[in-house]
Amino acid sequence: MTTNGDRSDREHVLDELRAASKLVVVAHENPDGDAIGSLVAMQGILSAIGKDCLMFIDAGELPLPQEYRFLPLQGLVSEPPADVQERTIVFLDCGNIDRNPAEAFRQDGRDRLHILNIDHHHDNTHFGTVNLVVPAASCTAEIIWDLMQALEVSPTRTVADALYVGLITDTGRFMYENTGVRAHLMAADLIDAGIEVHEIYRRIYEGVPYGKLALLARGLANVERYDDGRLTITDLSAGDFSESDAEESYSEGVVDHLRAVQGTRIAALVRDRLSGAGAAGLRKVSLRAGDDSIDVSAIARAQGGGGHRQAAGFSTELSHDELVDFLREQLAAQL
Numbered sequence: 001m002t003t004n005g006d007r008s009d010r011e012h013v014l015d016e017l018r019a020a021s022k023l024v025v026v027a028h029e030n031p032d033g034d035a036i037g038s039l040v041a042m043q044g045i046l047s048a049i050g051k052d053c054l055m056f057i058d059a060g061e062l063p064l065p066q067e068y069r070f071l072p073l074q075g076l077v078s079e080p081p082a083d084v085q086e087r088t089i090v091f092l093d094c095g096n097i098d099r100n101p102a103e104a105f106r107q108d109g110r111d112r113l114h115i116l117n118i119d120h121h122h123d124n125t126h127f128g129t130v131n132l133v134v135p136a137a138s139c140t141a142e143i144i145w146d147l148m149q150a151l152e153v154s155p156t157r158t159v160a161d162a163l164y165v166g167l168i169t170d171t172g173r174f175m176y177e178n179t180g181v182r183a184h185l186m187a188a189d190l191i192d193a194g195i196e197v198h199e200i201y202r203r204i205y206e207g208v209p210y211g212k213l214a215l216l217a218r219g220l221a222n223v224e225r226y227d228d229g230r231l232t233i234t235d236l237s238a239g240d241f242s243e244s245d246a247e248e249s250y251s252e253g254v255v256d257h258l259r260a261v262q263g264t265r266i267a268a269l270v271r272d273r274l275s276g277a278g279a280a281g282l283r284k285v286s287l288r289a290g291d292d293s294i295d296v297s298a299i300a301r302a303q304g305g306g307g308h309r310q311a312a313g314f315s316t317e318l319s320h321d322e323l324v325d326f327l328r329e330q331l332a333a334q335l
Contacts, residue, residue, distance in 0.1 A: 013132045014150055016116055017046065020088040024054040024081060027092045028099040030284070031061060032252075033169025033204070036068045038092040038118075038140045040162035041155075043075050045144070048153045054081055058101045060275050065249030067204045071162055080104035088114050091128065093140035095121035095306045118143055123297050123306050138183040141166025145186050160193040164200055172256075173201075176310065177292070214244035219254040219269065226324065229263035231331055235320060236271040248274045251286075259288040266294055266331050270323060273315065285323065286313045299330045 017023075025042045027035035039055050046053040059078040063069060080102050081087065089105055091097070094117070097106050105113070117128025120143060122135040137143050141163045148155060148163075155163065167186055171179040174187075191197060218240045225232050236251055244250075251271050258267035267288040285303075287296035289310040297312040303326075305314025316323060 009130070009132045010147075010150070012130050013116055013118065014147065016088065016130055017051075017090075017147070017151065018049075020051065022052045022083070022087045023090055024056055024077075024084065024087045025090045025092055026056045026094070026100055026102070026105055028094040029058070029061070029101045031057065031064075031093075033068065034139045034141055034166040035093040036064060036071065037162040037164070037166030037169070038144055040071045040073065041141060041144050041148070041159045041166070042090060042092060044156055044159040044162070045148050045151065045153050047075070048156070048159075049151060054087070056080065056102065056105075060101065065252060066209065066247070068165065070203050071165065072158055074158075085112060088116060090116045090118065092118050092144070093120070095119060095124045097125070097127040099306070118147075121297075121306065121308060123301060136180070138178045138180055139166050139170035141170070142182060142186055145189070155190070155193050157194055160190045160195045161200060164190045164195050164197075165204065168200070169204065173205075178308070178310075209246075209250070211244050211246040212250040215240060215246040215250045216254055216257070218244060219251070220257065223258065224324075225261075226328055227331065229261070230265040230335075231268070231324075231327055232258045232261050232264040232266070233268040233270065233324065233327065234258060236269070238272040238274060241272070241274060255286045255288050259290055264290040265335070266290065266296060266299075266327060268327060270320070281317055282315045283317070283323075284313065284315050287311070294331070294334055298334075299327070302330065 023046055025039050027039050043053050043055040053075055054077050055073060055075045056077050084104050094100060100106060115128040117131040119133050120135055120137040120140050124133045134143050145163050167183060171183055219234045219236055222234045255267050255269035258264060269286040271284050273282045273284050287300060289296045295309045297307045297309055300307050300312035300314045303314040303316055305312060307313055
């Protein structure tokens, strides 16, 4: 049985969570703040109601980006558990089942595994046995916060911190257009639960390693603009990372500097993938829309990726020139 995002789906998911005894929570590859915060929070919530709940993060994704390492990873496994077919698989913040790197969670998943798909991406493929997809939610963490309240769980400090991380990273510190009334109500509730707002902000956005600053400098130095500045793109090679003494995750945030440039309709960061299954020869492309008239998720889907209207990405083997041509064509088509 598959469902879509309405109140009955919420109740169905709640029934599933209450009934399951063994679960494992998973998210998309290259997990961002919302994915990581959602994983940590959901594992804590399910453990609080007496469930045997594991959290899967692929070994290739560890260690996490520095800004998220303060969150404890209780129940962490880096390989699919041997009893995976006995567990309810809870996908979080994952618009497409193929975006999880573990084959055991993907191969014939619809037939062999019992999957709950909880997400807020508007282009979610509804791959779960049960789907709770809420595009109006600011982040997946907001959906989990709602489920936590329905399950009558009082958040621990770890759960509250994790939910707030998901909220502020996916709303751009409450600046993106997906920030609604419930996002602010959620923030108020988490502050009431005891989170330290400035401390979380400092951990995520300050204390920047010098290697990250050096990598940003290279990214800004490599900027190219096309079509009267409507496409702003930069490139980071494996050499840029090594010469900056930068971890792969240090590229996060570079593309947002490009989006802020006057006249930009599409901003793109293209970087070599340094780790993960099948990384050799692949480049990761992060896209941001400069305004509401552009849907970068449609561009990403054309290359097998996905995301939101204003933030999306994909991996590619296209050369730099081929990629620029593709992005210019997609931009022209949308304009």
